[in-house]
Amino acid sequence: MGDFLTLQGKRTLITGGTQGAGAATVALFRDLGARVMTSARRNPGNLPETEFVAADLTTLQGCETVAKAVRGQLGGVDILVHMLGGSAAPGGGFAALGEAEWQAELNLNLMPAVRMDRALLPAMVAQGSGVVVHVTSIQRALPLPEATTGYASTKAALSVYSKSLSKEVAPKGVRVVRVSPGWIATDASIRLAERLAAQAGTDLEGGKKMIMDSLGGIPLGRPTTPEEIANLIAFLASDRAGSITGTEVVIDGGTVPTA
Incomplete structure (x- = not known):
């Protein structure tokens, strides 16, 4: 892969990069030569301070902490990958989701991406280049009403936000793409x-x-394996995908039954 694809020297922030597909993406980007920082609430114990910042990205303060650390360590970013997401909402359909549950879904699946983009994207625009990858979910098109209404809704919001952002910044040299996984x-x-x-x-x-x-x-x-998700993200973030922007690439083993 190294002969075909390189991310050599690319300054990269990958949120939620300590486990699962996030950890696989961090590892691959480093193998491909990128300078990678990642974030999570806690350091898993194997990441040096120069490559990790502990912060709660569901809060504005946490996002500001990460943005400050990235500027200090990397001087900005060339690639911004939003892996963070998930859900702790209870099952039981719409009636089980109160104000707190809805706010938690928004704070985890939409607002960290909005805030980190707001903090770091202007520098990409100023330099006339960069890539933003938002990891959404097939749940935005295939929600499970018993358990994922909140998660699916916030991922749908992330997808629409990402599309709008791509239309704004593509003329300024910054690509914005979405990766939509199924079950990983x-x-x-x-x-x-x-x-x-x-x-x-x-x-x-x-x-x-x-x-x-x-x-x-x-x-x-x-x-899908975490490594397969990482492979797709690395390709989309690379110069090999230089004309891909504003689109959502599904990686779900064929789960979504429509075109």
Whole structure:
């Protein structure tokens, strides 16, 4: 891959880069020569201070802390990858989501990207180059009403925000793209499959099938790996994808059943 693709010297911030697809993306970007910083609430213990900043990006103060650290360590960014996202909302449909749950979804899945872009994008515009990658979700087009209404809605908001931003900054030399994953085989999702399997009296493969069935099936027959997500993001952030902007690239094994 190194012969075809390089990110040599690219100053990069990857939010939520300590586990799952985020960690895989951090590792790949470094392998490809990028100068990478990442952030999370806590350092997993294996990242030096020059490559990590501890902050809660669901808050304005946390975003400002990360932006300040990035300017200090890297002098700005050439690539900004928003991996942060997730949901702790309860199941039970719309009635289970009160004010606190909705605000938490917005604070995790939309506002960190808005705030980090606001802090770091002007310098990209000033230098006339840069790439912003927003990681959305197929849930924006395939919500599960029992459990993901809030998550799906905020990812849809992120997608629309990203599209609008791309139209504004593309003429100024900055590309904005979206990556839309389906089910990713992270440690957390495998643990979920194990729990479902135990409850149903089946094995791990049976647990995985339960998750795939809840999504309406995955034609490829398996979840996407974190490394596959990282590969796509690295390509889109590279000069090889120099004319790709304003679009959303789905990586879901064929889960979404429409074109």
